[in-house]
Amino acid sequence: MAEFIPPLETLVEQFHRLPGVGRKTAERYALSLLKLSEEEAAQFADAILGAKRDIRDCRICHNISVDDVCPICASPDRDVRTLCVVQDARDVMAMERVRAFDGVYHVLGGLLNPRKQQAAEQIRIPELLARVAEGEVEEVILATNPTFEGDTTAIYIANQLSKFPDVRVTRLAYWITVGGDLVYADEVTLTRALQGRNKLN
Amino acid sequence: MAEFIPPLETLVEQFHRLPGVGRKTAERYALSLLKLSEEEAAQFADAILGAKRDIRDCRICHNISVDDVCPICASPDRDVRTLCVVQDARDVMAMERVRAFDGVYHVLGGLLNPRKQQAAEQIRIPELLARVAEGEVEEVILATNPTFEGDTTAIYIANQLSKFPDVRVTRLAYWITVGGDLVYADEVTLTRALQGRNKLN
Numbered sequence: 199m200a201e202f203i204p205p206l207e208t209l210v211e212q213f214h215r216l217p218g219v220g221r222k223t224a225e226r227y228a229l230s231l232l233k234l235s236e237e238e239a240a241q242f243a244d245a246i247l248g249a250k251r252d253i254r255d256c257r258i259c260h261n262i263s264v265d266d267v268c269p270i271c272a273s274p275d276r277d278v279r280t281l282c283v284v285q286d287a288r289d290v291m292a293m294e295r296v297r298a299f300d301g302v303y304h305v306l307g308g309l310l311n312p313r314k315q316q317a318a319e320q321i322r323i324p325e326l327l328a329r330v331a332e333g334e335v336e337e338v339i340l341a342t343n344p345t346f347e348g349d350t351t352a353i354y355i356a357n358q359l360s361k362f363p364d365v366r367v368t369r370l371a372y373w374i375t376v377g378g379d380l381v382y383a384d385e386v387t388l389t390r391a392l393q394g395r396n397k398l399n
Numbered sequence: 400m401a402e403f404i405p406p407l408e409t410l411v412e413q414f415h416r417l418p419g420v421g422r423k424t425a426e427r428y429a430l431s432l433l434k435l436s437e438e439e440a441a442q443f444a445d446a447i448l449g450a451k452r453d454i455r456d457c458r459i460c461h462n463i464s465v466d467d468v469c470p471i472c473a474s475p476d477r478d479v480r481t482l483c484v485v486q487d488a489r490d491v492m493a494m495e496r497v498r499a500f501d502g503v504y505h506v507l508g509g510l511l512n513p514r515k516q517q518a519a520e521q522i523r524i525p526e527l528l529a530r531v532a533e534g535e536v537e538e539v540i541l542a543t544n545p546t547f548e549g550d551t552t553a554i555y556i557a558n559q560l561s562k563f564p565d566v567r568v569t570r571l572a573y574w575i576t577v578g579g580d581l582v583y584a585d586e587v588t589l590t591r592a593l594q595g596r597n598k599l600n
Contacts, residue, residue, distance in 0.1 A: 202488070203465055205454050208446045212443045216428045217427055218427070222582065225582075226418055227418070227420075229463075229487060231450065232450060239447055239451040241413070242447055243444035243447045244444075245409045246440055249409065249410040250433065250437060252406040253406050253407055262403070381426075
């Protein structure tokens, strides 16, 4: 594969690192960026730096947050006895859109993937167990996607939680298409999936 | 559609502006960027600023260039009598990879698109006509993609060039799949398409 001239090649390589972006797509993105004005390009660069600088993980649930503790964890109206475990911040948004859930979240930041050797420690399962060990949680809803990795992760977590016999462990009832993605589920489907959640333990 | 917290939302909007990037994909890109280290995020931002700062259009052919005139136009080994007209810098790369062409290029920077009201002035057709008017060019090869826009653009340019009766106007013989993309053509195919080009005037 031929390379572009250095400053453009560097940009192509950066885009190529984004999830699911192949070489040709990265080239398309990089060339489109050259068509922006100086000011627009600066805005793009600032957006990257700004997001990285101003966004952190909520200390409690690890959802993205501007503050040390996110608005959901900080709210007195949320029921801390019900903990919904999701893959990432987009899933929190999907669940919040539904407005059918008044508990709190735990954001894993990934899923177990034996092929990629993604270990339990890398996806905040120890943090989840520590939260449950504090004793306030009565139910853990495993809302990872109904994919191979999502199911594997849910089963693994359910096993780990068996050391807390008083905690109910449930999984979303997948009216959501098997193999699908929480983020793409419509609101009626997601509400039903939440209402009809199944007990795993 | 729910929005992310502001610094992330800003980043999502930037990615959403890239060609073919929908809202969900932009969210995925933005979240993956948050997983980079501070240093990696800074490298990404620098790559954008660096490419925009250091890359310009070649004054002659409008291909991307670090210098005022690109290496192809600056080379004494290239035949300025044969001018190959392409859509963008990726097409130049595709042609150069083939090593079957020793002429020079004219990069349009787009294609005529009546639906998007992309006019001839926006895609450097006046610049092309000015180059041909200088009298050195003996053949113009129209190598825009064999798509609706690519064909429309080629026909439009061929018409405009009819005022230069001594200039041969040809189009790549499309052994390339109709509706396809020059960038994705393999080298044997592209060499054949070049060798078997058809006279349009």
